[in-house]
Amino acid sequence: MTERFIAFEGVRKSYDGKSYVVRGLDLDVARGEFLTLLGPSGSGKTTTLMMLAGFETPTHGSITLGGGRIERVPPHRRNIGVVFQNYALFPHMTVGENLAFPLKMRRMSKADVTQCVRHALDMVRMSSFEGRRPNQLSGGQQQRIALARALVFEPQLVLMDEPLGALDKQLREHMQLEIKHLHNRLGINVVYVTHDQSEALTMSDRVGVFNDGTLQQIASPHDLYEAPANPFVATFIGENNAIAGEVVELSNGTCRIKASDGSLISAIPGGGLKIGARTTLVLRPERISLAEDLAGANRFTAHVNELIYHGDHMRLRVTVCGCDDVRIKIPAGAGRTPQPGAHIDIGWAREDCRALAQS
Amino acid sequence: MAITLSDEVVRNAIDTAALTRRLRGLRRRSRIKALLLVAPLMLFLLSVFVLPIGLLLTRSVDNSDVSLALPNTATALSSWSSEHAPDEPLFAALAADLKASSRERVAEAAKRLNNYESGIRSSLLKTARTIRKAEAPYQPAFVEADPRWATPERWAALKQAMPRLTDFYLLAALDLQRDEMGRITGVAPENAVHLDVLIRTFVVSISVTLSCVLLGYPLAALMARSTGWVANTLLILVLLPFWTSLLVRTSAWVVLLQSRGIVNSALIWLGLLDPTQPLELIYNRAGVLIAMTHILLPFMVLPIYSVMKTIPPVYMRAASSLGAPPSSVFWRVYLPMSMPGVSAGGLLVFILALGYYITPALVGGPRDQMVSYFIAYYANQVTNWGMAAALSAILLVAVLVLYALYNRLIGIDRLRIG
Missing domain, CATH: 2.40.50.140 (Nucleic acid-binding proteins)
Structure with missing residues (x-):
């Protein structure tokens, strides 16, 4: 494995003080890797993602990102792009304003904002939609804008929380490829959460399978399919x-x-x-x-x-x-x-x- | 083949027409059913709400008392102008009217005429008593009863009072009047009270709306965030004022705020206040604002709360993941998204506050009474229906103008109560 970019060490998380949602997670992610967290609902994969994004704080353990510990860093200082399940595009702003939001928060000059927004829209092939409102877009178009918004401020890490869950099968497969290509082109880190195993296998460099708050196996899609570590992984994958x-x-x-x-x-x-x-x-x-x-x-x-x-x-x-x-x-x-x-x-x-x- | 095809076409055409007819019939039936269902409410609203208010508002321009009592004078005055001295035909016409009309009618007319020239009421009543026994020529008898009858000004005032419709009350409600020449001028400063009252009404309503927003917004946000029993308890506490009568709540404020009341006693006991100089919290503007804010707060909190309830927290997460510090998350995402609730609550509270009457009457001083108080005063105490109707009309127009302005600025379709 090359340079270690993200590391979870002994991370545990409890919401109610009685039971752990994530129990003892150790996880290393290399720079530039596309990692998918896969598992049934309630397995702790989304909680893991939320801890990485900063919306949840681990009860125990440490999370490091690019060498620095981040468990106590608030989300707005982590510089991590997040694509949410239902896109979370701001309904009171146009597509252009949505994309400009993270740039304005970084106090970028007006000219640079315009240029970056245009560039990001080109990247997802949505240039003609700058003045539209999110509710005037189809699901796939909203998905693209959400993706562009998470990438426009050039974060090193993008988190995706079941971003394709609301799309129909054909569009989903198309978007899977598009996200995969973007990842290859930009060379950024992606941590992707899904419960769809075929999605995990097609897109990822490595897949981490979660069940019951523990990481069952983390391996390349090929190894996961050919050499599952335990019966759960074998049944869940394929x-x-x-x-x-x-x-x-x-x-x-x-x-x-x-x-x-x-x-x-x-x-x-x-x-x-x-x-x-x-x-x-x-x-x-x-x-x-x-x-x-x-x-x-x-x-x-x-x-x-x-x-x-x-x-x-x-x-x-x-x-x-x-x-x-x-x-x-x-x-x-x-x-x-x-x-x-x-x-x-x-x-x-x-x-x-x-x-x-x-x- | 060709023949069968055309047959087919014809049959289809007939079918379509019949189908359209049938569909239209079905649609009409369901529309009639819907209308019948709302008919009782419509009739009720029309008969006890729209109609009485409409009739009341016509009182603000109605001026038929004088012309009904003095029809001959009205005809005679129509060809007379104030450059000429009053002549015998005018006196004869007025004398005929005073003899023909009943005493009550003349009294009504006299009361109404007093609006145009003060003192004319007693003069006309006195003259009427003399004239009923007098014979032609009438001019000396009139002038003997009151020398003012010889002046053109007296008759000009009569002429002004003749038209069936008048803008007198509407102008008076805005502290304006017409002079002898019919021009619109301001009334004497010592009589100018209505404009002050209208401005005061708006100032108090705006202040109350603002303090409701400032107090209600955080409370609504807290309610939207809490869950389970906390949310239920907060909701009940907000609704609690609705369960007691307005009078009781207002009286409770008297107990709390008076100079030996609970608030002052507590402050004195804490040593924060000099016992000889208690805070004046009631029977002044402060008391009105405190009590009205309290009473109207639920109307602000509930719309804001219901809109906030529908804002998914994921938007706030998205904003902070994009680099927005908590203050920007609030100002640029949460506040704009909760704005429909704020504007709905604001409009509701403002319009309710405009019409407030009991609360300012109980906890306000004489300089804190709002326009409703004067409407009630004119309607109940001095039975000046014209003035009461004119003030109501001005209040109604002001509300409608504000509503239109609001619609233009924010859009009524963006308003959400629930």
Whole structure:
């Protein structure tokens, strides 16, 4: 990791003095990184963001930004851009006045303000909207203006609190790319909060998964998907078949799991496994294969319960290895479709299957 | 094919027309239903509110008393001008009127005429008694009863009083009058009271509105921020004054503010005040302002509170994240966003204050009475309906002008009560 830009050390936060919303957070962010905090609602991700923005004060621990401690610095002196969930554009000001607001607060000269505002509007391709009021803009346009307002005073760090939550799917995907490109172009730090895992995977350099006030895992999208640290992360990121079993064999880099129906499965062991321990297997639906020429280490006969049509692909719900809810994702038009009630051969490679210690 | 197609077209055309008719019928029915629902209220308002006020306001320009009592004189005077000396036909016409009209009618006319020339009332009543027994020629009898009848000024005053409509009361309400030549001039300084009263009414109302804003705004902000039982308690405390009668509340201020009252006693007990010189807090302007502010405060707090309730706190966070220190957050974001409530409360309090009557009467001194007091005085004590109506009309016009000004400056659609 390059230069450390943001650091949370032992940060805890309680609102009511009885329970912690964030418990013991240690987190390092490199300069220029796009970090996404992902988690279900109430997991502490937004509280973490609000502590970074300065709207909440940590109960314990320290937060440093660019080398200086900031827990006691009021929000208006932190120089951090924030994009809020519902944009929070000031309704009594025009788009131009909204963008000029942070510059005026920094006592910039009138000519510079005009120039910066124009530049920021160009950046989000909204130049012709300077004189409009926020309520005359569509959701996507308001989103762009909010983004421009958070960037216009050139902060080194921009925080985004579920900024795309109110947009429809198509616009959301478009804006994801646009934000990603802006980040690449400007080289600033972004800390992004969302509960949408696909958004997190597409945009981020690294993703931190929160649950129940603790950081479950922080890794690149690829590692998060391929090597989840625990069953929660595995289930929360992408789709997952959780097959329960018991460790019967454990050697360097491989293990054998006995499923509840007695079948033996080869898998890659996650950390903290012991022989005889209960474990949860992580197996992605798209990694299970129906092909006749199964070369993988794990081959079983499965009973098809249900066939679900999804347009570009199909899903099978099958019973295998003592689990009656194993999903298999098969591309549409891939030869013969198995029918419910049939018995089929399925298999998967050892590398696609991880055994995780049950928490 | 061509024939069936055109048939189709014709059928469609007929269908559309029928459909439009049907839709219009349905719409009309629902409109009539809505009208019927509000009809009782409309009739009630029309009969007990709009109509009486309209009738009262006509009193401010109504001047039919004199011309009804003296119809022949009115005709005779229409061809007479004040350059000529009064001649026998005028005297004969007036004599005929005085003989024909009832005593009550003449008395009414005499009272009204007194507005144009002081002393004319007793003179006319005395002359009437003489003339009823007199025979033509009448001129000597008139001049014998009162030598003033020989002067053109007396008849000019009569002529001025003849038109059915008059601006006399409206001018008088603004301390103006018409001289013998019909020009508008100011009244003698010792009689000029109304303009003072109007200005005083506006000054008191503006002061009360300002102090309500200054006291009410922070309270509304506190209420909007607090939650749970604190918010409920504050709301009840604000509404509490509404649950006691105006008279009781005003009397409570007398108990508090009088020279041996609770406030003065407390200050003396604390040693902050010389016991021989208690503060004069009541029966003066201070008392009026304190009591009116207290009574009108809820009308300011509630609109501001309801607007503040709708301002999401995220705007304040956004402002401070953009680098605004707390003072700028307030002045540039919170205040502008709560302004619709402030202007609604301001307008409400100001208009209510303009019409205040009981409170200044109970806790104010003689120099603190507002225009409503004089309206009541003219209506109840001296039964001068014209004057009462004229002052009401001026007050009403002033309010309407202010309302229009407000609409022009702020826009009535931006006003939010709740």
